[in-house]
Amino acid sequence: MVRVHHLENSRSHRVLWLLEELGQPYEVVTYRRDPATLAAPAALRAVHPLGKSPVLEDDGMAPLAESGAILEYLLQRYDLSGRFAPARGTADWVRYLHWLHFAEGSAMTPLLVKLILNRTDKAPWPVRGILRKALMPLRVRVEGQIADQLAYMEAALAQAPHFAGEAFSAADVQMIFVAEASAARGGLNAGSYPKLWDWLTRMRARPGWQRALEKGGALRLGF
Secondary structure (H helix, E strand, O other), X not given: OEEEEEEOOOOOHHHHHHHXXXXXOEEEEEEOOOOOOOOOOHHHHHOOOOOOOOEEEEOOOOOEEOHHHHHHHHHHHHOOOOOOOOOOOOHHHHHHHHHHHHHHHHHHHHHHHHHHHHHHOOOOOOHHHHHXXXXXXXXXXXXXXXXXXXXXXXXXXXXOOEOOEXXXXXXXXXHHHHHHHHHHHOOOOOOOOHHHHHHHXXXXXXXXXXXXXXXXXXXXXXX
């Protein structure tokens, strides 16, 4: 039996989504964030030493962490007809590989740094003012990187309706968290990046994504 150790408001939503698209039965074990720190609970360390989510268990195998690795595992084991990845060796397969790894390899780092910077804005005055001044060069750099990456994604979706080409794939599943985080705190909206916004709107409308939200809880990333 597939079991997903799922943390609310996290990357593990996309694991639930792919399982829904696959039609693969699974169990969800949900963990709540600390309301003050937003950190994952200590109970997750009993599942994986890093205490992070997602973590996948399947038929007695060792727990598997990292959302990209989990998606690849699920495809190799349960997508026997190749519905959610382009044929190997094709141009779309190369695009697929790129976006599957771009999500965590490039896109999420500046978005995470911006999240941390945003939380420093909640510090008491005068500490908040000191931090703003000290961190301004970093903030400018991070904002620039996010804008560059959003423009890059926009250009890719001007060429095809999905990240790996014409068809929906696991690359779209992996990219959903990037887009949702960008919509929450990166400046993504219908006016700024219309192709990317259209893609996000279509992904949100997929029944599999909606079922994933029903089981995993609404994805709220504006903190």
